[in-house]
Amino acid sequence: MAAQVGILMLLENCGYPEDIRVLLEARSLTDAGYRVTVICPREAGQAWHEGLDGVTVYRYPMPPEANSFWGYLWEYGYALIASFAISLWVWLRRGFDIVHAHNPPDLFCLIAAFYKLFGGKRFVFDHHDLAPEMYTVRFDHGGNRWAHRALCGLERLSQRLADHVIVVNESYKRMAMTRGQVPEQRLTVVRNGPDVALLNAVRSDVPPLASLLAQGQGRTILAYVGVMGYQDGLDYLLRALHHLVYDLGRPDFYCVLIGQGDAYADLQTAASALALDNYITFTGWVDYDQVGGYLRVADICVAPEPSNPYTDLSTTIKMMEYMALGKPIVAFELPEHVWTAREAALYARPNDELEFARHLAALMDDPQRRQQMGAYGRNRIETELAWPYQAKHLIEAYAVLTATGDEAVSV
Numbered sequence: 070m071a072a073q074v075g076i077l078m079l080l081e082n083c084g085y086p087e088d089i090r091v092l093l094e095a096r097s098l099t100d101a102g103y104r105v106t107v108i109c110p111r112e113a114g115q116a117w118h119e120g121l122d123g124v125t126v127y128r129y130p131m132p133p134e135a136n137s138f139w140g141y142l143w144e145y146g147y148a149l150i151a152s153f154a155i156s157l158w159v160w161l162r163r164g165f166d167i168v169h170a171h172n173p174p175d176l177f178c179l180i181a182a183f184y185k186l187f188g189g190k191r192f193v194f195d196h197h198d199l200a201p202e203m204y205t206v207r208f209d210h211g212g213n214r215w216a217h218r219a220l221c222g223l224e225r226l227s228q229r230l231a232d233h234v235i236v237v238n239e240s241y242k243r244m245a246m247t248r249g250q251v252p253e254q255r256l257t258v259v260r261n262g263p264d265v266a267l268l269n270a271v272r273s274d275v276p277p278l279a280s281l282l283a284q285g286q287g288r289t290i291l292a293y294v295g296v297m298g299y300q301d302g303l304d305y306l307l308r309a310l311h312h313l314v315y316d317l318g319r320p321d322f323y324c325v326l327i328g329q330g331d332a333y334a335d336l337q338t339a340a341s342a343l344a345l346d347n348y349i350t351f352t353g354w355v356d357y358d359q360v361g362g363y364l365r366v367a368d369i370c371v372a373p374e375p376s377n378p379y380t381d382l383s384t385t386i387k388m389m390e391y392m393a394l395g396k397p398i399v400a401f402e403l404p405e406h407v408w409t410a411r412e413a414a415l416y417a418r419p420n421d422e423l424e425f426a427r428h429l430a431a432l433m434d435d436p437q438r439r440q441q442m443g444a445y446g447r448n449r450i451e452t453e454l455a456w457p458y459q460a461k462h463l464i465e466a467y468a469v470l471t472a473t474g475d476e477a478v479s480v
Contacts (some may be wrong), residue, residue, distance in 0.1 A: 074471050075165035077156060079177045081148040085126050089357055089386065090197065090261055091171055096264060097239040097460040098467065099123040108155045110148070127155045134331055145174040153180050160188070167470070173200050175223035178230050185230065190237035191470060194231035196241055200224060202379035206300045225249050233470050235259050235463070238405055240382040257466040262459040263308060263393045263450065268361040274343035280412060284350070289322045289433045292396075294360055295387040297330030300380070302401075304332075304339060306373035311343040312426035319430050320323055322348065324371075327363050329354035364394050369432050372400035376419030376472040384409060389454055392446030397439040399428045409454070413446030452476070 076098060078091065085107045086092040095105045099122065111117065111128035118127050132144045156425035159165060168184055170177035172195065189208035199218040205211040216353040228234055228249035234256050236242045242258055245251040283417055297303055303326065308367045313319045326336075326349060333351070355363070364370065370391040383403045390412050391398050402416035415432060417424040432439055 075104040075106065075163065076167045076169050077159060077165040078105060078107040079152050079156070079168065079170045079180065079307070080107060081145070081152070081171075081177075082173055084112040084115065084128070084131075085109045087357070088171070089264075090268075092357075093193070093262075093456050093460070094259075094266055094463060095124045096122055097456075097463055101464050101467070101475070102164075103467070104163075104413050105375065106159055106165060108152050108159070109444050112386060121247045129155060133335075137355070145176050145366075148174070149176045149179065152177070153183070156180060156184075157306060160184070164192065167191045167193060168218040169195060170227070170281075171195045172224075173203070174199055175200050175220065175227045178223065178227035182230055184359060188392070190441065191232040192230055193235060193467075193470070194227045195235045196228075196245065198235060199244065199379055199382060202377075202382065203300060205439055206377045206379045207298070221248070223418070231255070233257065233466055235466065237261055238382075238408075240384075240405060244344055244382065257338060257462055259459050259463045259466075261384055262454045262456040263386065263389045264456040265393050265450065267357065268364075268393055270358055284323055289368045290366055291322055291324040291429065292327065292364055292370050293324070293373070293387075294327040294364060294370075294390065295385065297326070297328050297336060299332045299335075300374075301330065301332070302373035302375045302380070303336050303402075305375050305425070306371055307336065307339050307345060307349075307418065309373065309422040309429070310345055310348060312423045312428055314348060315353060316423065317430050319426075319433065320348065322429070322433060325352060325363060325367070325461070326347040326350065327352045327355055327360065333364065333444050352444070357365055360390070361394060364391065364396060367396055368436075370396040371429075372414070373425070374401065374403060374406070376401060376403055381405070384480075388414075389450060392443075393450045393455070394471055395443035395447040397432055397442035399425060399432065401425065408447060411449065413442050413449065415442075 078095060080088060080091050085262045095107060099105050108124045110131040115128060130205050132147045168181040168190055169341055170181060181192035185192055198270050199216050204217055204220055228245055228251045234245055236245055236256060236258055239258060239261055242256050245256055246253060249371055308375055310324060372385060372388050398414035400414050400416055401419045415428040417428050
């Protein structure tokens, strides 16, 4: 039956195949016999339409990067219109049976509602991020309360319209069952498990690595990989590194910051203001097949997300990528961080930058402990959390969805 089922995936906050979760889900569903089409924004140099490993991809022009309420409203409204227009083309040309929307934004439920009403299609809501909580931590004083209420309403509408809801962890599952009133039987946890083979498929032609190794020679190499948004805690990391150098007297490190995001320029300015230019480097965005190469040369990896209503409930894929490569971690003590890494990380009190720095110094002086923590993390990934374990839950959810005629709960 799976071979007859077409899936239309909607993605806005990243391109394809840049979003690793969407990449792994699309590949897994394709391998299971589903016909997958992805609509997403176009990164520089990408084709407007192409096939990648059996997945058909349609792209629209990337909107300007937003950093305000009105900016996000324009970005998401534009993405909604562009995605809907292309979806009509796909519907007429290829057809599909299921709309699979990756948030943010939660506006994609409006496209799903159209196809449920006029085409009898089914809807899967893939809940990557808690948009209301993310909004409150990105804007001063929690942002506009009416905007927050609108985001809560869109999240609830997405969950109530969905025939099935996929969430990234148990915290999101509990939130869906309480705030969204989603029955447990319509929920599946599919964690951000890394594809170990993909991480290990390292390109050999990565010139910046030679420069990094030269600059870090004789020093402990620290690494961060991921999005660099205002909610991701890189400002906390920079202040912790300032403590490490100027309060703890430990200049014997070199930190590589891998990634890109709307806080990127401000972080570079902050690093200079904190007199850290001799101790860190920003690589910018790198292809996923280079990430493993950078992380492999690191001695310690960091997850500096501060405690707030968003991060306390969220799971970051970077933690599991660090663990998959056997790297010890320093992080703030957040519930999902602790559940994920357990003994693979040292945990500083939430938002305590000086204690974060002290944990870094302790690991810098203890290579044996670093090795033990890294081995523990790698084993946890290989026996419990790697993508094949998560893909099994995804395929099982789709098997149930396509085998039953149950309707989504009405709004």
